[in-house]
Amino acid sequence: MHSLEPLFNPKSVAIVGASHHEGKIGNIVVRNIIASGYKGKVYLINPKGGEILGLPVYKSIDDIPEVDLSIIVVPAKIAVELAEKVAMKSKYIIVITSGFSEVGNIDGERKLVENAKKHGARILGPNVFGIFSAKAPINATFGPAEIKKGNIGVVSQSGALGIAMIGKAAEDNLGLSSIVSIGNKADLSEVEILSYLFQDKLTKVIFMYMEGLENGREFMEIVKKKPEEKKIIALKAGRSKAGARAVASHTGSLAGSDEIFDAAFRQAGIIRAYSLEDAFNWVATIASSPPPKGKNVVIITNGGGLGVVAADACEKYGLKLYDDIEMLKKTFEDVMPEFGSYKNPIDLTGQAGAREYELALKRAFEDENIHAILALYCERGDAELEALMNTLIKVHKEYKDKKPALYALFGGEGTSRIVAEMKKNRIPAFGEVEDAVSSLHALYKAYEKREEEKIEDVEMDEAGIEKIISNAINEGRNRLLSHEAKEILRLAGLDVPPFRLARNIDEAVKYAKEIGYPVAMKVVSEDILHKTDVGGVVLNIDNEEEAIDAYELIMKNSRMHVPKARIEGVEISKMLPKGTETIIGSTTDASFGKVLMFGLGGIYVEVLKDVSFRIAPVSKKEAERMVREIDSYPILAGIRGEKRKDIKAIIESIYRIGILVDKFEEIAELDINPLIVYEKGAKVVDARILIKVEK
Ligand code: ACO
Numbered sequence: 001m002h003s004l005e006p007l008f009n010p011k012s013v014a015i016v017g018a019s020h021h022e023g024k025i026g027n028i029v030v031r032n033i034i035a036s037g038y039k040g041k042v043y044l045i046n047p048k049g050g051e052i053l054g055l056p057v058y059k060s061i062d063d064i065p066e067v068d069l070s071i072i073v074v075p076a077k078i079a080v081e082l083a084e085k086v087a088m089k090s091k092y093i094i095v096i097t098s099g100f101s102e103v104g105n106i107d108g109e110r111k112l113v114e115n116a117k118k119h120g121a122r123i124l125g126p127n128v129f130g131i132f133s134a135k136a137p138i139n140a141t142f143g144p145a146e147i148k149k150g151n152i153g154v155v156s157q158s159g160a161l162g163i164a165m166i167g168k169a170a171e172d173n174l175g176l177s178s179i180v181s182i183g184n185k186a187d188l189s190e191v192e193i194l195s196y197l198f199q200d201k202l203t204k205v206i207f208m209y210m211e212g213l214e215n216g217r218e219f220m221e222i223v224k225k226k227p228e229e230k231k232i233i234a235l236k237a238g239r240s241k242a243g244a245r246a247v248a249s250h251t252g253s254l255a256g257s258d259e260i261f262d263a264a265f266r267q268a269g270i271i272r273a274y275s276l277e278d279a280f281n282w283v284a285t286i287a288s289s290p291p292p293k294g295k296n297v298v299i300i301t302n303g304g305g306l307g308v309v310a311a312d313a314c315e316k317y318g319l320k321l322y323d324d325i326e327m328l329k330k331t332f333e334d335v336m337p338e339f340g341s342y343k344n345p346i347d348l349t350g351q352a353g354a355r356e357y358e359l360a361l362k363r364a365f366e367d368e369n370i371h372a373i374l375a376l377y378c379e380r381g382d383a384e385l386e387a388l389m390n391t392l393i394k395v396h397k398e399y400k401d402k403k404p405a406l407y408a409l410f411g412g413e414g415t416s417r418i419v420a421e422m423k424k425n426r427i428p429a430f431g432e433v434e435d436a437v438s439s440l441h442a443l444y445k446a447y448e449k450r451e452e453e454k455i456e457d458v459e460m461d462e463a464g465i466e467k468i469i470s471n472a473i474n475e476g477r478n479r480l481l482s483h484e485a486k487e488i489l490r491l492a493g494l495d496v497p498p499f500r501l502a503r504n505i506d507e508a509v510k511y512a513k514e515i516g517y518p519v520a521m522k523v524v525s526e527d528i529l530h531k532t533d534v535g536g537v538v539l540n541i542d543n544e545e546e547a548i549d550a551y552e553l554i555m556k557n558s559r560m561h562v563p564k565a566r567i568e569g570v571e572i573s574k575m576l577p578k579g580t581e582t583i584i585g586s587t588t589d590a591s592f593g594k595v596l597m598f599g600l601g602g603i604y605v606e607v608l609k610d611v612s613f614r615i616a617p618v619s620k621k622e623a624e625r626m627v628r629e630i631d632s633y634p635i636l637a638g639i640r641g642e643k644r645k646d647i648k649a650i651i652e653s654i655y656r657i658g659i660l661v662d663k664f665e666e667i668a669e670l671d672i673n674p675l676i677v678y679e680k681g682a683k684v685v686d687a688r689i690l691i692k693v694e695k
Contacts (some may be wrong), residue, residue, distance in 0.1 A: 011067035017074035018044035031554020036139035095126035150175015216592030279590030296322035299345035303378035453619030581674035617658035
């Protein structure tokens, strides 16, 4: 039995602060519990005693036996005072009361949890609207009394929105397995709730409304354990930008919390919606549709225009229109008028009514080569709408388990009425073509196969890396010098062309010769951040004479611009031929920990911000998805006669960086900028590493 069973399926509940006054929250909760047909024992607590809604009232929590669940609906101060006593009697406590950390009362919230934990009780909330669970069944919320049962689990961080969702679900006739308000998450968070819903037989689709996460890593861990058949749609609000905090790397400046959430969702197989409308459409579709068995989509329409709109939308969402005209002809031959078109979209033409739709839909449902149906209808202003509505509902009900079928009916009041009626029958029907297509896309995404991708350890010189890091920490430096950063990457197994730190002019000449001309020379100083800006970089040095000139110039420039700079010397490295510049980076997110970034260098990263993120470490498959995801991917894949770049080498580099930053907690930020990619190989040219120094 799951440890949260007493919360979702309590055998007994106590309402602390049950109110005698109709309309007050403490009264509504009692009314809803009774109205939901709850079969367990209900104890009402209020010092005034008496009776509420026909149930006896106990004057103190001391007077009742132990219960699975208590619901606290007294003001914050009293809630904190009572928490310990309530905890002695309960396994779980839902604290509906507001006025805690959300208004700065952090101390009160801490005490509340401490008091409860003393006696092993767990808290949901505070600042929540309660819980509905179809399993019990129990509606212990102060929202609407009637909640339809079904297979959708809702987890909401916002209370008000959660209550509104109950209303919206009722309007769309969506059935809920549970709805949980997690509020301030002082104790229980979405992580525990998800772990319950994953094993709950009633729940098929989980809809999460999220604002923030403190425990991103734990969240990722639990979502990784999601059973294949459960699907998650998330709506994440609050798009904060990274600019608010001080960051010293490209990666850090591009990694806003929203980008990180996006990456985490992709990695975890969570489908992200950006509007409530989309979220509800997608949840409804997934909740009521079987999985598609293949990619072939067929559009059936009575209007060419609507068909084209749908076909365009399918292209936008990457849905495949079934295009075997011979087969389509066979399937739809006896439905089509002479002048109809067999090219998908199947255009039944304007004269098509209930009978034609019935036949066409049946053919599409019965044809094994067709895997999903988009049926569209343009209102014609005739009297056949009633018949059409009945037909669509009848045929859908008969075949609905065979394959997904979604409907978009466009027009006026008549079609709106059909859509509403179809929704009442839990059929995915929409007034907009785009909504139907995006919902079908969400359904396909939900059933995308996700194989377990292993992250196997790679060999790297960990002792060598540790030595460089601890040396910097001992010296109180949080910024590694360029040659140190490059050395770490070399030890981690990346391809770093030869480089040396020269501490004087003689060494500079010697090392340049050893490495082989042409070389590049860069000043190495902890105090000089922007080497190029101070004239601290000379490229394409071809011989000894040029090397001497370059050394002297770099020293002069550096001393002139940053007189007090402590200069370690210059870094001599091999000049590399031109290739495609990319950037790999890592930063530390407050919630998700180490994250990875990939993009093309130069304007692609700086102006277009065309980058992809993931939570580190990543599998090679995930690294590949990161590379393919950026808009400028065609540049790497080879366009306009250019040869394909060594994408495998990029993937290997990302993979190793993921493992490196995961292993070495101290690496707070890292930029490889650029990593030059060739037709064969990818080489590190410049690198920056910031380490966490405990002050
Ligand atoms: N033990 C038990 N009952 C008590 C005790 C006690 N020690 N002391 C008082 N009570 C009773 C009161 O007598 C009262 O009952 P009555 O109406 O029969 O007299 C009942 O408990 C409630 O106490 P009140 O002082 O009347 O408090 P009120 O009902 O006004 O407010 C509440 C309590 C609802 C918890 C309020 O403090 C609150 O937090 N409201 C916001 C709730 C909220 O919005 N939560 C977030 C949800 S999500 C969203 O945003 C929509």
